[in-house]
Amino acid sequence: MAPTILVVDDAAEIRTLLRTYLEAEGMDVHEAGSGEEAIRLTADLSPDVVLLDLGLPDLSGLDVLGRVRATSSVYVIVVTARAEEVDKLVSLSLGADDYIVKPFSPREVVARVHAVLRRPRLDSVAADDTLRFAGLTISPSSREISLEDRAVTLSALDFDLLLALARKPGRVFSRAQLLEQVWGYAFYGDERVVDVHIRTIRAALGDDGSRYVGTVRGVGYRFIGTPADRT
Template sequence: MAPAKILVVDDDPAIRNLIVRFLAQKNYQIESAVDGKTALAVFDQFHPDLVVLDVNLPDVNGYTLCERMQSRTDVFVLMLTSRTDSADKIQGFSKGADDYLTKPFDLQELEYRVGAILRRQRTVTPSERPILVYGKLAIDQESREVKINDNLVSLTALEFDLLLFLASSPGKVWTRSELIQEVWEYDYVGDQRVVDVHIGQIRKKIEPDPSNPTWIETVRRVGYKFNPTS
C-alpha cells in the first residue's frame, strides 16, 4: 500500500519544517506550503489524503481554506492553532475540520492524531441498497450525495458521515461518545461538543426549521437519534 500523502500548511518556517521532517520520518509522502494560494495549487496537484492546516495564514483564514479544500474532495483536515477557546475550535469544526491540535504540541500527539484520522475510511462499500430514502430525504451512499425534494444538499465529508450513520439506524439513540467512536472512528480526546456543532450544521442544511428539528432529534441528557418518519 502506498504511503498516505500529507500537505502541511503553515507560514511559520520552524513549525512547518519540524512537522515536515517528523512526518517524513514516519514514511508519509509530504508536501508543504506557506500560504493559502500556494496551498491550493499544491493541493490540486498533490491530491493529499490529509492536510495539516494552520488557522492563521498571511493571505487567507485557515477556516476559509479548509472549506475550499473540502469543497474539492473529501480530504481530512487537522487544524493547528495557538488559540485555546472553544469558540475557535467550534468554528473550525463547522467548516469541516476533522480534528484540532493546539500549539505548542507534542510530536507524539501529532503522530497519534494523524494516524488515527488516516485510519478512518470515507469510502462506502457498495451494497444492494446504496440509497436510503426517508420521505423527502435521500442519502446516496455510493455517490455520497444528499437530496431534499431532489435538490442537492451540500454537506462536508464529516457531516455526510454523521448523517449517514444516524440514518442507517433509524430510531436508535446514540450518545455523543458513541457517535465519536463510531463516526470519528477513534478515541477523540477533545470536547464532545464537536458532535453538537456538526449536528447543528446538518440541521441547518436539511431541516425546514433548524430550531425545531424533526429529522435529527435531541434526546435530553443522552444524545441524538434519527427520526425516519419526519
C-alpha cells in the first residue's frame, strides 16, 4: 500500500509543491492548513509521516508536535523557516524525527520521507525477538518497552536508537555511526542531534537512564544493561 503522508503548513503553495513531489513518488498525500486540523487528521488517517510546519495560524507547531506525540508514534519531520538551534533542539526533544529548514529542496524532503519510511534499518531477528536485561525488556516486533513492569513510551526514532544500542550491548557507537544506522541517510547537520535523543531516552527511563545508556567521552554511547541470563 502507498504510504500516507500528511503535509501541515498554512501556506497553500507549499502544501501543493510538496504534494506534487510526494504524489509523483506514489504516496497518498493529505493536507492540513492549521494545527487543529493536523491533530484531527493525524488521529483519523494514522499517517506514516507528518511534515509539520512550526508557524501555524492557530497553534504553535511545537504544541501540535507535543499533542501528536502524546498519542502516536508517527514519524514527524519538521519543515520550517525557523533556523535557530533552540527551535531545532526543542523540536527534537519533543519527539520530532527530523528537521528541515526553509527554503528547502522538494527532492530533499522526499528523500527524508523515504529515509524515515525505511526505518528501522536494523537486522531482522527471530520470532521471539524480545531483548531482556536486568529490569528492562525491549520488544522490536511490538515496539514495546517495559522497565520494572512499567511501560516506557518513546517516539519511533528514540525507540530505534535505543534498539540499535541494545542489540550490541557494550559496543561503543560514535554519533556518526548512530546517525547512519538509525537516521538512515547522510546527515549534514550537527551530530549533537544524537545527544538530544539520548537525553530523551534517559529521561523516559527515569533514574535508570544512565544505568542502561552510557556515555563514552569523546567517542559516543554504548548500552550497558546486563543481559537477563547473567543476573
